[in-house]
Amino acid sequence: MKRLLERIDREILATGGKRSRSRAVVIDRFFRARDHVTIEELTRSVRESAPGIGAVTVYRTLKLLERLGYAKELDFGEGARRYESNLSPHHDHLVCRQCGTVIEFEDREIEQLQDLVTRRHGFHPTAHRLEIYGFCRKCASGTSPERSR
Amino acid sequence: MKRLLERIDREILATGGKRSRSRAVVIDRFFRARDHVTIEELTRSVRESAPGIGAVTVYRTLKLLERLGYAKELDFGEGARRYESNLSPHHDHLVCRQCGTVIEFEDREIEQLQDLVTRRHGFHPTAHRLEIYGFCRKCASGTSPERSR
DNA sequence: CTGATTATGAAATTCATTTTCATCATATCC
DNA sequence: GGATATGATGAAAATGAATTTCATAATCAG
Numbered sequence: 001m002k003r004l005l006e007r008i009d010r011e012i013l014a015t016g017g018k019r020s021r022s023r024a025v026v027i028d029r030f031f032r033a034r035d036h037v038t039i040e041e042l043t044r045s046v047r048e049s050a051p052g053i054g055a056v057t058v059y060r061t062l063k064l065l066e067r068l069g070y071a072k073e074l075d076f077g078e079g080a081r082r083y084e085s086n087l088s089p090h091h092d093h094l095v096c097r098q099c100g101t102v103i104e105f106e107d108r109e110i111e112q113l114q115d116l117v118t119r120r121h122g123f124h125p126t127a128h129r130l131e132i133y134g135f136c137r138k139c140a141s142g143t144s145p146e147r148s149r
Numbered sequence: 150m151k152r153l154l155e156r157i158d159r160e161i162l163a164t165g166g167k168r169s170r171s172r173a174v175v176i177d178r179f180f181r182a183r184d185h186v187t188i189e190e191l192t193r194s195v196r197e198s199a200p201g202i203g204a205v206t207v208y209r210t211l212k213l214l215e216r217l218g219y220a221k222e223l224d225f226g227e228g229a230r231r232y233e234s235n236l237s238p239h240h241d242h243l244v245c246r247q248c249g250t251v252i253e254f255e256d257r258e259i260e261q262l263q264d265l266v267t268r269r270h271g272f273h274p275t276a277h278r279l280e281i282y283g284f285c286r287k288c289a290s291g292t293s294p295e296r297s298r
Numbered sequence: 299c300t301g302a303t304t305a306t307g308a309a310a311t312t313c314a315t316t317t318t319c320a321t322c323a324t325a326t327c328c
Numbered sequence: 329g330g331a332t333a334t335g336a337t338g339a340a341a342a343t344g345a346a347t348t349t350c351a352t353a354a355t356c357a358g
Binding site (some may be wrong): 079 | 313314315316317323325326
């Protein structure tokens with residue numbers, strides 16, 4: 001973890017940036033956070049250890065991490081973006097419409113078929129997003145719904 | 150086409166709504182439009198035949214069509230939503246990052262694998278979205294980029 | 299037709315995100 | 329170590345899509 005932060009700092013320096021205390025806090029909190037955080041959630045978390053930090057800095061830092069390839073923007077259609085770290089390997093998402101739970105999955109076969117389709121259209125793919133929306137086991141089984149977003 | 154509009158009008162009446170001239174224009178233009186229109190594009194089109202119609206009405210009408218199952222919201226991460234009609238069968242999208250071209254495709258195999266994954270997680274799916282981003286044949290081949298959005 | 303209710307458009311509002319700008323912090327050069 | 333240039337920060341303002349409000353107009357039911 002410390003290693004990672006140092007590496008990112010070095011990359012920032014190498015691209016003409018400067019280090020900063022606030023940003024270090026944001027990055028640290030981001031990598032420790034549960035997956036798929038919103039800016040708002042992350043800002044709250046950041047302020048636990050550094051109350052003065054503004055949401056703008058969180059926005060900017062996540063844009064930065066995205067540019068460097070450490071974060072990925074997600075949009076589950078909730079009105080606000082979410083971010084996840086790019087440290088874990090590629091995966092897609094199952095999103096429960098009732099309780100908001102997000103399950104990650106990875107399927108080599110689907111990926112391969114996607115490549116095929118893409119090539120068939122002369123397309124050169126750079127990224128894709130696959131989200132399946134529905135109801136998770138708990139919510140589908142008529143059990144009382146959990147937390148709702 | 151006329152049939153379709155009449156059918157929609159009947160459904161609106163049946164659910165406690167009223168017919169309206171403005172809405173008829175919006176709906177007509179929507180079904181005639183190229184796929185994947187933004188509200189702004191559609192509003193422009195609508196105003197060709199009825200200059201007085203406000204964007205708000207276009208927003209409202211598309212929400213209505215979505216509720217009735219005739220339209221589908223899309224989000225290619227451009228900042229503004231797009232809508233497509235639900236008349237053609239289900240399909241997914243290849244989106245060119247350079248020129249904005251959207252190619253539609255349909256792949257039974259991918260759909261089946263998605264079902265499998267979903268079931269494996271005890272999930273009850275209601276919808277999914279698969280978008281592959283990249284560069285279309287023209288843009289990938291280094292040819293001069295086309296219109297860019 | 300009359301009354302009741304929905305639809306409309308303009309303007310105001312909301313809300314996430316971005317930009318601006320004066321100030322602060324960090325790196326660099328001496 | 330200090331001066332200086334430049335990047336980073338936070339507060340407030342700006343932006344922009346989408347939604348809500350509200351007074352007025354259109355449409356439906358009896």
